[in-house]
Amino acid sequence: MRLYILPVGEACIDKGAVISPGVDDGKRVHIPIPVYLLQTDDGRNVLIDTGMHRKHITDPEYTFRGQEISKVLLPVMRPEDSIVRRLAELDLSPQDIDLVINTHLHFDHCGNNELFKDATIVVQRQHFEVAKEHPSFPNQYFDLPHLRYQLIEGEPEILPGVHSVLTPGHAPWHQSLLISLRHDGDMVICADAIYCQDNLDHDAWGGQMDPEEAKRSAEKLLHLAEERDATLLYGHDPDQWRTLRKSPAYYS
Numbered sequence: 001m002r003l004y005i006l007p008v009g010e011a012c013i014d015k016g017a018v019i020s021p022g023v024d025d026g027k028r029v030h031i032p033i034p035v036y037l038l039q040t041d042d043g044r045n046v047l048i049d050t051g052m053h054r055k056h057i058t059d060p061e062y063t064f065r066g067q068e069i070s071k072v073l074l075p076v077m078r079p080e081d082s083i084v085r086r087l088a089e090l091d092l093s094p095q096d097i098d099l100v101i102n103t104h105l106h107f108d109h110c111g112n113n114e115l116f117k118d119a120t121i122v123v124q125r126q127h128f129e130v131a132k133e134h135p136s137f138p139n140q141y142f143d144l145p146h147l148r149y150q151l152i153e154g155e156p157e158i159l160p161g162v163h164s165v166l167t168p169g170h171a172p173w174h175q176s177l178l179i180s181l182r183h184d185g186d187m188v189i190c191a192d193a194i195y196c197q198d199n200l201d202h203d204a205w206g207g208q209m210d211p212e213e214a215k216r217s218a219e220k221l222l223h224l225a226e227e228r229d230a231t232l233l234y235g236h237d238p239d240q241w242r243t244l245r246k247s248p249a250y251y252s
């Protein structure tokens with residue numbers, strides 16, 4: 001199995017206000033927005049999250065215009081950050097994706113779900129239900145009649161070598177994913193359960209919806225990483241990002 005990390009844009013944020021309260025308050029930084037692609041040994045293409053909508057390339061304020069959050073978060077996307085372009089670099093199109101797994105349904109994780117009408121889209125059932133009722137999850141990106149969802153519960157092995165790990169706190173029923181690779185070993189896609197190393201180093205969880213629960217989930221991931229000698233891939237860490245292999249390179 002191969003794991004590709006696709007760069008699909010950045011967000012210019014007030015770091016303290018958005019991801020690490022108490023650390024770098026008022027400092028503007030660019031954070032990466034990743035999408036992950038798995039190519040299984042039996043030839044299936046699996047996308048983990050779908051990034052920000054392509055519309056942000058020409059209209060950065062497309063999602064949050066006029067909203068309070070736009071003062072501390074601005075999407076920054078170049079044409080090559082379109083998920084369609086990133087897949088094309090690997091000779092793939094959206095129709096080639098068999099399965100999409102959403103860690104959760106915030107705008108930077110499900111923004112292009114609409115493209116994957118031939119895929120099955122896997123989401124935690126309770127998360128999906130909460131997201132449909134809550135304005136912080138832009139429903140226009142995921143609650144679409146032409147999409148086929150498979151709603152899961154608990155922590156199943158979604159496909160061989162890919163386990164769901166429940167990590168609530170960032171959002172209700174947020175899920176991380178444990179990916180078992182032959183050569184590179186176990187990797188944990190934390191998504192927004194851990195945004196960045198500073199959250200761990202400074203015990204800074206105030207940017208999460210439920211800080212106490214987020215801290216417990218982060219500890220769960222740390223424990224898992226230790227137990228399995230796994231690499232933690234943080235959700236939006238610009239420092240770690242520089243050290244990672246990006247598509248077309250891959251982990252395997």
Ligand SMILES: [Zn+2]
Nearest residue numbers: 106108192235
């Ligand atoms: Zn995010």
